[in-house]
Amino acid sequence: MSGATPRPLRADAARNRARLLDVATEVFTTRGVTVPTEEIARAAGVGVGTLFRHFPTKEALLEAVVVRRLETLTADTARLAAGHPPAEAFRACFRLVVERSAGKQEFTRALADAGVDVHASLRESSDLMRARLAGLLAAAQRAGAVRPDLGLPELVALLVGVGTAVEHLADDPAARERIFEVVFAGLRPR
Amino acid sequence: MSGATPRPLRADAARNRARLLDVATEVFTTRGVTVPTEEIARAAGVGVGTLFRHFPTKEALLEAVVVRRLETLTADTARLAAGHPPAEAFRACFRLVVERSAGKQEFTRALADAGVDVHASLRESSDLMRARLAGLLAAAQRAGAVRPDLGLPELVALLVGVGTAVEHLADDPAARERIFEVVFAGLRPR
Amino acid sequence: MSGATPRPLRADAARNRARLLDVATEVFTTRGVTVPTEEIARAAGVGVGTLFRHFPTKEALLEAVVVRRLETLTADTARLAAGHPPAEAFRACFRLVVERSAGKQEFTRALADAGVDVHASLRESSDLMRARLAGLLAAAQRAGAVRPDLGLPELVALLVGVGTAVEHLADDPAARERIFEVVFAGLRPR
Amino acid sequence: MSGATPRPLRADAARNRARLLDVATEVFTTRGVTVPTEEIARAAGVGVGTLFRHFPTKEALLEAVVVRRLETLTADTARLAAGHPPAEAFRACFRLVVERSAGKQEFTRALADAGVDVHASLRESSDLMRARLAGLLAAAQRAGAVRPDLGLPELVALLVGVGTAVEHLADDPAARERIFEVVFAGLRPR
DNA sequence: CATGAATGAGTATTCATTCAT
């Protein structure tokens, strides 16, 4: 699906691309997706031309940022789940995903608004993440730690929703904790 | 409380103002707050000048939209709560708020951001809504239907979060129902 | 040339017209000719509609203001000249015209920029003023107080120029006086 | 004195900048400062974006125009004064300044307003010009060619005023000459 | 490959003037 491997970049080009991604992630996160591309380029120490050579579109850059975040999150989720029994793994990963996605809703929203078929472009990494979540959920349900009637779509929706909720409680850790308690309590069977 | 009564508008002016608000609500909701003002004016069948006569700023228009939605919601919440015992009233209103705010980022954002730096008129209606929610919550807690350690900020965050979650399940009513079940279950004491 | 006498206005209409002229003079002078017409109407306590009924165009209002100022100036010049011998009369009127026109250049400039044929619309009152100046100049020259080779056009240009010059010395009366001394000295024969 | 040298522009960029300045000078002078920026850009054969890249604001463009004119005038004044004895130098430069500023309200306005609140770059070139004028005046006074009680402010005011006067006599060279005669005669001591 | 200058469609807002009330 991802076709032929893209020709290996020259060392400096690769460095620029990486730097651009890092900077864009930082800038989009702290200042919103409306920052002019020029500013991102400047912050990365390159010209706009270079930015557009690597990412043909602002939207493409945003997408790349999201994909990379998703991939990292997927990997970290796998690592985190490895050492724990199903119930604990489920809860730990739930928290991880929520914390990571807090404040990043805007990204995907912007992508969707752009008219891109988000599912198509992110599908691959998104599918991997969903597969991992499905595994965690199934294991937790088998272990009797989560209501058996809960499907993957509901889990995803909950993750997004709880992410939004905790965003609004950024400066009250106790309150955030209570949100998790409520949701984890509600997820238990019966 | 809302200061001097603004001079009563001429019939046609009032009609235009109302139409503008209706159209803006619809357009902002379905297409986002980035729609050109010109488009809103056209959709309302008036010139841009008229729009700016009624709302001196695009932001002012957005604020008026949000305020009106908030006021309606507050009133409807009151009406809905009236006929029910605390536990039921709480749950019914929770659902109402969630359904109404689903898909209206601006709306919920405004609701939750109220503590920050919004304009006076928004602040006022937001405070009224929060007061109503505080009442519902307290009553439900007194009735033993909701964990006593849950504060108003958490309730608001949950409403916003569940609104977001439910948005992602727009076409699966059964799944949406399960989200509510999870949250309501989690909200019960212990 | 000014055609039929315009039908006598109703008392309130006449009052409105006068008030509008007064206010416009004040406002144009203090805040420049770019003030919105709406503001002038408000300051005069009438609606814009009324303003445009009396003066079909912003430009027409400005023109009326200028004409009235010219007429007043012409009359005052006559009065001032009456009681003095030619040389003194000339100098006194020179000063009067300069003081009155200081800071009002903008008016006529705006009119000219508007593409109106200023000469046509103001011709009448302008001609009266020029006639009076011509008389003063001729008398002063006959009395040997002013170089005989100076024409009316130069006198007018000097009046305008000195008006501009003293505008720039608004807060230094001694310096203004020196300007007058220089010009009056230069105007003497030889 | 004018801070760090701005990075040398690329050849084409420099050409565009210069062209923009030339065109703006011409257009502002002949049609006033209200011409749309778009028109200036078109006349210079570039897009608006280019105009705004070089001059971040319409006002900045105007300022650049004025500064450049002032600098040229200052240099030309120096050159002109060099070869003449004080009295002649004074008169020749007086004429030069007047001819150059005739019809350029913005220009003289800027010259005279310099004491007020203009931007730094304008202030700088304006100060240089004023210094030169002060030198010319002092020398002429020392040579006994100009009234010793005349200060720099009056000289500047006179330059501006005579510029305005001469503008009104654009098509009558003999009359213009008489204006100069009057003023130069008036400037002589006693 | 990198650069940053050029482009121009797009956007919020103003204001002279018209016209329904």
Add this chain to the structure above:
DNA sequence: GATGAATGAATACTCATTCAT
């Protein structure tokens, strides 16, 4: 006649994207 709501052309400025250097 008076009012002020409606109109929409006009204007300064932005920003994603292209392309000459």
